[in-house]
Amino acid sequence: MLDNLDLLAALTVQHIRLSVPPIVIGLAVALPVGWVAFRFGRIRGAVLSTAGILYAIPSLALFPLLPALFGIGFLSELNVTIALSIYALALLSRSVCDALNAVDRDVRQSATALGYSSWRRFWAVELPLAGPVILAGLRVAAVSTVSLVTVGVLIGVQSLGYLFINGFERRILEEIFTGVLLTMLVALLFDAVLVLLGRALMPWARGSDARRAPQRIEVAP
DSSP states (O other): GGGGGGHHHHHHHHHHHHHHHHHHHHHHHHHHHHHHHOHHHHHHHHHHHHHHHHSSHHHOOOOOHHHHOOOOOOHHHHHHHHHHHHHHHHHHHHHHHHHHHHHHHHHHHHHHHTOOOHHHHIIIIIIHHHHHHHHHHHHHHHHHHHHHHGGGGGTTSTTTTHHHHHHHHTTTTHHHHHHHHHHHHHHHHHHHHHHHHHHHHOGGGTTSSSOOOOOOOOOOO
16 A cells, blocks of 8 residues: 555545535436425326336446437446436435425424425425435445446446555455555545535534444445
């Protein structure tokens, strides 16, 4: 490690850079999708089942499929970004739906009685109250995304996954272990940042589920 600090630093920065966009895009798309699933009960099962099916698509199958659908380069970073955004969306859609469903019905009725429109009620009442549960789901999605970024090395997109492939080919177990360790540290960094953001943006949720570590981490095949 000491002989390769420059390489490790460069790969770590690249890994972080590749991880951020899918998390942000996944959350941005999951909010309306989760709201639709919550708002229209008749299609809720179909929407959430579709999200689950998307998450079940193996990444090695998704990488060659996306260029044909979107006309992007197979070796493009955009290929990895879109694939990981789909996985983040699949995880977060259910979290958003469950979070909105957990908001007390009396609170919604009170907001409506005060003259809140559906749009204003969502942004001013429902979303803030659902925030802690959404944050818990976002933490799971973030850790999952950090893990899945390593798969991008199989199509030539460099990240900490390079240490796995290079270490395996050269039979250097220390290099593989270093890649695992750094990936875990990046995941912990993302989780810590999200916890701090949650405390700053949702002070009313301190001491709630927003401060608890996720109980389960799912990784796509």
